[in-house]
Amino acid sequence: MALSGIQIYKLLPQTNCKECGYPTCLAFAMKLAAKQAELSACPYVSEESKKQLAESAAPPIRLVTLKGPEGEVKAGNEVCLFRHEKTFYNKPGLFIRLQASDPNLAEKVRQAAAYKVSYVGIDFTVDGFAIQADGDLGAAVKTVRSVTGRPLILMGDPASLPAGLEACSGETPMIYAADASNWEALADLAAKYKAALAVKGASLDEIADLTQKIQAKGVEDMVLDLGGKTLGDWLTLSTQVRRLALKNFRPLGYPVIALAAGGEKEPLVAAQAIAKYAGFVVLDTFSPELLYALLVLRENIYTDPQKPIQVQPGIYEINKPTAESPVLVTTNFSITYFAVANEVEGSGLPAWLVVCDAEGMSVLTAWAAGKFDAERIAKSIKGFDVASKVSQKRLVLPGHVAVLSGELEEELPDWEIKVGPREAVDLPAYMKQVLA
Amino acid sequence: MPIEIPKDKWPGSVQTVTLGATAAEGGTRTKTVTVGGQTSMPFMHFEAPAPHPPVVAIEIKSKRPEDWSPLLAETWGEAMDAPAKWAAKAQEAGADLLVLALTLNDTPESAVAATKAVLSASGLPLIVFGPGQVEKDNELLVAVAEAAKGEKIGLGICEDKNYRTIVATALANGHVVTARAPMDVNLSKQLNILITDMGLPLDRILMDPTTGALGYGMEYGYSVMERLRLAALQGDRMTQLPMIVTVGFEAWKAKEAKVGEGVPAAWGDWKRRAIHWETITAMALIESGADILVLRHPESVALIKAAIAELIPA
Numbered sequence: 247m248a249l250s251g252i253q254i255y256k257l258l259p260q261t262n263c264k265e266c267g268y269p270t271c272l273a274f275a276m277k278l279a280a281k282q283a284e285l286s287a288c289p290y291v292s293e294e295s296k297k298q299l300a301e302s303a304a305p306p307i308r309l310v311t312l313k314g315p316e317g318e319v320k321a322g323n324e325v326c327l328f329r330h331e332k333t334f335y336n337k338p339g340l341f342i343r344l345q346a347s348d349p350n351l352a353e354k355v356r357q358a359a360a361y362k363v364s365y366v367g368i369d370f371t372v373d374g375f376a377i378q379a380d381g382d383l384g385a386a387v388k389t390v391r392s393v394t395g396r397p398l399i400l401m402g403d404p405a406s407l408p409a410g411l412e413a414c415s416g417e418t419p420m421i422y423a424a425d426a427s428n429w430e431a432l433a434d435l436a437a438k439y440k441a442a443l444a445v446k447g448a449s450l451d452e453i454a455d456l457t458q459k460i461q462a463k464g465v466e467d468m469v470l471d472l473g474g475k476t477l478g479d480w481l482t483l484s485t486q487v488r489r490l491a492l493k494n495f496r497p498l499g500y501p502v503i504a505l506a507a508g509g510e511k512e513p514l515v516a517a518q519a520i521a522k523y524a525g526f527v528v529l530d531t532f533s534p535e536l537l538y539a540l541l542v543l544r545e546n547i548y549t550d551p552q553k554p555i556q557v558q559p560g561i562y563e564i565n566k567p568t569a570e571s572p573v574l575v576t577t578n579f580s581i582t583y584f585a586v587a588n589e590v591e592g593s594g595l596p597a598w599l600v601v602c603d604a605e606g607m608s609v610l611t612a613w614a615a616g617k618f619d620a621e622r623i624a625k626s627i628k629g630f631d632v633a634s635k636v637s638q639k640r641l642v643l644p645g646h647v648a649v650l651s652g653e654l655e656e657e658l659p660d661w662e663i664k665v666g667p668r669e670a671v672d673l674p675a676y677m678k679q680v681l682a
Numbered sequence: 683m684p685i686e687i688p689k690d691k692w693p694g695s696v697q698t699v700t701l702g703a704t705a706a707e708g709g710t711r712t713k714t715v716t717v718g719g720q721t722s723m724p725f726m727h728f729e730a731p732a733p734h735p736p737v738v739a740i741e742i743k744s745k746r747p748e749d750w751s752p753l754l755a756e757t758w759g760e761a762m763d764a765p766a767k768w769a770a771k772a773q774e775a776g777a778d779l780l781v782l783a784l785t786l787n788d789t790p791e792s793a794v795a796a797t798k799a800v801l802s803a804s805g806l807p808l809i810v811f812g813p814g815q816v817e818k819d820n821e822l823l824v825a826v827a828e829a830a831k832g833e834k835i836g837l838g839i840c841e842d843k844n845y846r847t848i849v850a851t852a853l854a855n856g857h858v859v860t861a862r863a864p865m866d867v868n869l870s871k872q873l874n875i876l877i878t879d880m881g882l883p884l885d886r887i888l889m890d891p892t893t894g895a896l897g898y899g900m901e902y903g904y905s906v907m908e909r910l911r912l913a914a915l916q917g918d919r920m921t922q923l924p925m926i927v928t929v930g931f932e933a934w935k936a937k938e939a940k941v942g943e944g945v946p947a948a949w950g951d952w953k954r955r956a957i958h959w960e961t962i963t964a965m966a967l968i969e970s971g972a973d974i975l976v977l978r979h980p981e982s983v984a985l986i987k988a989a990i991a992e993l994i995p996a
């Protein structure tokens with residue numbers, strides 16, 4: 247946690263020698279607290295104070311980055327408990343767990359690595375692979391690497407891991423997992439191969455004890471496996487870790503890994519992990535429908551609530567519209583857009599949807615703010631050359647802005663302006679009854 | 683040295699609300715459902731035990747819905763033709779309570795008939811939703827409220843445009859209202875103030891903060907719910923109401939759940955995707971404070987009930 251000016255002052259020599267360029271140590275401390283000065287300007291600050299100041303400047307949850315030849319996954323650096331307080335920054339990486347002994351390993355990786363799905367115009371893929379060392383880990387890593395260069399998590403013991411680490415040396419994988427019985431050997435491996443190290447224990451006390459011992463051996467990048475037998479246990483532990491970390495409790499200031507462990511519960515365990523603070527989520531099953539749902543959930547939860555996602559203004563085709571199809575108008579606020587697009591799509595009726603740039607506001611808000619008026623709508627219709635798409639020039643306004651229809655008729659004299667329903671949910675009925 | 687776990691201690695608590703009345707209470711329900719009462723954020727039992735875990739309602743319709751996903755039609759089958767049969771089947775599927783959703787084609791007579799059929803087919807507490815058009819809602823819900831006098835049913839949707847009528851009939855007939863505001867903390871508060879100003883006590887109001895499905899604005903509802911619950915625990919009286927979310931309605935409207943053809947191959951298996959859409963939306967909203975989840979598919983109901991059982995201490 248950032249120190250106040252007074253707290254920093256206590257760490258300075260307090261001699262007011264002015265060499266830093268400030269009249270007093272306190273003045274310098276205030277500037278440091280405001281991040282308007284560099285500590286190096288004071289030649290007399292002690293090593294101990296430097297260390298304390300550096301620690302206080304570190305983020306409460308360490309940023310851990312896993313790297314493969316193709317791609318990286320970052321976790322950590324989070325600053326809040328609830329997304330509305332600021333935002334959640336680093337989307338948890340979704341990993342698929344594979345068995346080294348699996349005779350179909352290459353095929354499974356190929357399938358999962360080829361997976362790609364698009365949501366609101368963004369392409370999502372699997373972030374990486376976890377390989378369980380139940381067979382020759384070195385050979386398994388090579389097999390995986392022959393297909394994909396995405397980051398790896400290697401799961402095994404001090405005997406099985408070195409072959410795997412050797413096979414991906416130069417990368418930054420994660421080693422899973424150090425516990426009270428093997429931490430020294432795994433910390434050595436993590437240090438040698440510059441890998442991140444997952445740490446697990448029967449309680450938060452035990453985990454915190456281990457991370458401190460491991461850090462003393464020079465390993466900085468750690469990830470916590472909290473255990474937790476039930477959804478409730480895991481939620482409690484994950485919340486406690488996030489709270490402690492945000493209060494600057496360093497031994498637990500690391501990202502968390504959640505193993506969803508397959509079965510009927512896997513979707514809900516993974517969903518909870520995504521909503522409640524996991525930095526890495528390992529799935530046992532590769533299933534397109536589950537991945538799609540989880541990737542969308544992750545995108546939703548990690549959307550910056552201060553900046554609602556906006557849709558690109560433009561003309562959208564819904565249900566393969568033709569020259570006879572009507573033109574519907576709305577704003578580029580994502581919820582508005584998705585509500586309208588979803589209803590029209592669900593109706594099965596073709597339409598052109600013109601999304602006007604209303605600075606990401608909903609219809610009513612944008613209208614009130616003067617960002618969705620006849621002039622702007624007309625500009626969009628002309629700018630996107632909508633007239634060239636249709637033979638019958640029918641334009642449907644959202645019911646909330648019925649007042650604009652007169653002005654819009656003046657702006658677009660060769661168009662027939664119709665007033666649609668206020669709410670998107672009534673669009674299908676309107677389209678069937680009025681536009682058919 | 684053991685770690686000292688930070689515990690939040692909140693001045694406020696969530697109001698408890700009970701739906702349904704047994705014979706002893708002047709109704710005919712075989713059980714009642716109570717929600718609310720929390721004094722900490724969802725499932726933070728290490729701070730304070732929550733007296734009432736979230737519950738699951740199953741949504742049924744007064745008439746066979748033509749626009750529901752074929753997956754739902756397949757699972758409910760013929761029961762969809764008769765609210766009484768549907769109610770009995772929903773009870774078998776594990777519902778803690780029922781939601782009867784009326785349609786625009788209902789008349790006060792048909793709405794009352796459907797309500798009575800459901801009340802006699804199942805002893806579970808009931809919530810009745812109008813079709814969501816102000817005049818129609820008023821017309822149907824007043825008739826239903828009178829016919830179900832004493833059963834302590836929930837009446838929805840009660841919003842800023844029609845709250846007077848719905849609250850008046852809830853007051854006259856001993857019911858609960860579900861107050862819906864569009865994804866906004868202040869609008870929710872404002873509506874609750876208007877409703878309580880009419881004399882309806884807080885223990886007869888449920889709050890529907892409005893939510894979107896996964897991928898369709900869920901995150902807005904999610905954060906509004908977290909903010910409402912935090913405000914409630916901080917002691918803001920007009921936010922201290924249990925929250926009801928219509929997950930089934932939202933999720934099954936999404937293309938991902940509704941249709942199986944003409945969608946990207948990367949969307950995978952239709953049925954499992956549809957269940958994921960409903961359950962993952964529900965799961966996220968449970969974590970953000972939902973007290974009553976209104977679902978549609980029996981498999982989702984089983985999964986979410988199992989999840990709730992795991993979230994509360996054994």
Ligand code: SF4
Nearest residue numbers: 262263264266271288
């Ligand atoms: S140089 Fe260091 S000791 Fe001198 S006034 Fe600045 S802060 Fe104080």
